[in-house]
Amino acid sequence: MMKSMKLLQIRTAFVVALIVISANPGIRGSTAELPRKFVRVELYFGFDRKGSDPVSEEDWTKFLAEEVTPRFPDGFSVLKALGQFRGDDGSIVREESRIILLFFPKSDRKKNEALIEAIRAVYKSKFNQESVLRLDFVKSVEVDF
Numbered sequence: 001m002m003k004s005m006k007l008l009q010i011r012t013a014f015v016v017a018l019i020v021i022s023a024n025p026g027i028r029g030s031t032a033e034l035p036r037k038f039v040r041v042e043l044y045f046g047f048d049r050k051g052s053d054p055v056s057e058e059d060w061t062k063f064l065a066e067e068v069t070p071r072f073p074d075g076f077s078v079l080k081a082l083g084q085f086r087g088d089d090g091s092i093v094r095e096e097s098r099i100i101l102l103f104f105p106k107s108d109r110k111k112n113e114a115l116i117e118a119i120r121a122v123y124k125s126k127f128n129q130e131s132v133l134r135l136d137f138v139k140s141v142e143v144d145f
Helices: 002-023 057-068 106-126
Strands: 036-046 077-086 092-105 133-136 141-143
Touching: 036 077, 036 106, 057 106, 092 106
Parallel strands: none
Antiparallel strands: 036 092, 036 133, 036 141, 077 092
8 A cells, every 4th residue: 555655646746747847848958948930031142144254252252241241130041052943045054052041030020021122132233133032931930049
């Protein structure tokens, strides 16, 4: 009888601990905040220019410093890529590209809309580009730092 009573106490303590941990996810071994809802936006920048040399690394670095960093000082990521598409004449066109990944709180979506569009407009104008592809993820993503 004493043994079964002890077992019942242990089980009860275990169940209570699970309930407390479930209700307070921060207890799980980290004091970090829970993941927050973020928006993910990707911008694709081609480097080829009609009638001119491709965008140089120096030009790209300057563009990031002058146009992107001031608008998103909390950070962003840049990926090197090789873009490919079918041109108007039907030929396959390949060009060096860069992808900027932006993550920001869902609550900042409206505020950042104009900033993103300004980056696209400046790049198209400055580097004689027809477009800067923009990809918005419809569902928010969970981010944890």
